[in-house]
Amino acid sequence: MSKEYAIAVIDSGVGGLTVAKEVMRQLPEERILYVGDNARCPYGSKSPEEIRAFSFQMIDFVRQTPLKALVIACNTATAVVLEEAMAYLPLPVIGVIEPGARAAVQATKSGRIGVIGTETTIRTKAYERALLRAQPDLFVAGLACPDFVPLVENHLASSQKAREVVKETLKPLIREELDTLILGCTHYPLLAPVIQEVMGDQVRLINSAEETARELSTQIASDPQGGQLVLPEHLFITSGDPHRFRSIAEEWLDCQVEVQHHSLEKSVEA
Numbered sequence: 386m387s388k389e390y391a392i393a394v395i396d397s398g399v400g401g402l403t404v405a406k407e408v409m410r411q412l413p414e415e416r417i418l419y420v421g422d423n424a425r426c427p428y429g430s431k432s433p434e435e436i437r438a439f440s441f442q443m444i445d446f447v448r449q450t451p452l453k454a455l456v457i458a459c460n461t462a463t464a465v466v467l468e469e470a471m472a473y474l475p476l477p478v479i480g481v482i483e484p485g486a487r488a489a490v491q492a493t494k495s496g497r498i499g500v501i502g503t504e505t506t507i508r509t510k511a512y513e514r515a516l517l518r519a520q521p522d523l524f525v526a527g528l529a530c531p532d533f534v535p536l537v538e539n540h541l542a543s544s545q546k547a548r549e550v551v552k553e554t555l556k557p558l559i560r561e562e563l564d565t566l567i568l569g570c571t572h573y574p575l576l577a578p579v580i581q582e583v584m585g586d587q588v589r590l591i592n593s594a595e596e597t598a599r600e601l602s603t604q605i606a607s608d609p610q611g612g613q614l615v616l617p618e619h620l621f622i623t624s625g626d627p628h629r630f631r632s633i634a635e636e637w638l639d640c641q642v643e644v645q646h647h648s649l650e651k652s653v654e655a
Contacts (some may be wrong), residue, residue: 391418391620392601393447393556394456395440398426398538398625400572404481405489406638407594409619411602412575418450422649423625427534428461429503429570436505442649444470446622452476453605456597460485461503464511472647473554477604482599485567485593486515492589497524499558499588501571501580504529506611511548512569516630526561529556530570534544537572540633542579558584568590575637624649 392412394405398421405419405565420427428436440462447455454477457463463480469477480547489498500512507529516523532554536547558566566588568574574592581590621644623630631644 389451390451391416394419395443396458398423403574404594408468411598417619419621437574440466446521460506464509481593484596485647488596492517499563499566500527502524513542534572543574
């Protein structure tokens, strides 16, 4: 397949950068087309109908570029549209829930696993079903954390406010004696140091990005020519503020990025 083909990564905002970073690490020869719908983030408090409509606007936008694969790097969107997207596109479509659940099952020793995510992700019980399919005797505790995504989107992940919000929100999970906690939203790894501090070192945090990138690598043909690695030119699209997006992206990815603004609604209607 031509090296001009890209891997599309779509998310409600900047959270999917955690997945993009891992794809860039594991598949450095691949070009990434990233779309973050920051203007309408967060998705977790929206209705399934809205989430489906917004997700397919992103999917139709990236379809304008030749693609090798699509990664739905948003847990909420994965829970709502993954199966439909797999039927809609004639290429590999990968979500983040199944890879994250597999990693958690492999990590737990006590069989007591927590899942934090958006309201929709927790309400659908998508992680719980995936975990119990893999190991029916697990104890699974889910907790919606609707205040976490705005902290990340507003570049407050390292602030004192973030520490206060995370500490207060996670109180119900402290007493559950968990040994594993799934960060069931791709925004949450940007809060991982604070979450780890609150939960304690005895709890292993699961970021599904690594496992998702590993699954992606098994589903696409990746062939750097002649053994010479030519770094690809990635493109990042946001429906929100490109300056704020660039600031977060460059800090997280530790490199300069090209960011363009597109109104996804208008681009699909045009």
